[in-house]
Amino acid sequence: MDPLLKALADMPPPKKKRHMVTVDGKSVEVSLEKKLEIMRSGESAFMLKDGNIVLRPRKSTKVKCKVLVEADVGAHFYEGDPYWIDDVAEKGYQWQIKSE
Numbered sequence: 496m497d498p499l500l501k502a503l504a505d506m507p508p509p510k511k512k513r514h515m516v517t518v519d520g521k522s523v524e525v526s527l528e529k530k531l532e533i534m535r536s537g538e539s540a541f542m543l544k545d546g547n548i549v550l551r552p553r554k555s556t557k558v559k560c561k562v563l564v565e566a567d568v569g570a571h572f573y574e575g576d577p578y579w580i581d582d583v584a585e586k587g588y589q590w591q592i593k594s595e
Contacts, residue, residue: 512527514526514527514530515530516529516530516533516534516538516548518533518538518541518542518543518548519542519543521543523543523548525548529548536550539551559592559593560592560593561590561591562591562592562593563588563589563590564588564589564591565586565587565588565589566587566588566589567585567586568583568584568587569584569586569587569588569589570582570583570587570588570589571583571584571587571588572588
């Protein structure tokens, strides 16, 4: 039993796991939580800023919706239903994208 205890005492301490991620072409050591976050979102969603790993700003998408407006030449609707066009003539309605 004594040689077993001596062998356990002489063992070197286990090495700590280093968590490495590649951001912007550079390999950086991070914590396990940060590595898991980067793996979930993808490395392309992060960037290096002043030596720190930060989330890239997302581009805001502007959704342009069509609006029904009166026009010189436009559609006349069957029983007022804007999706059922009866005919196209003068003083009708048109779908237009609202300009900002």
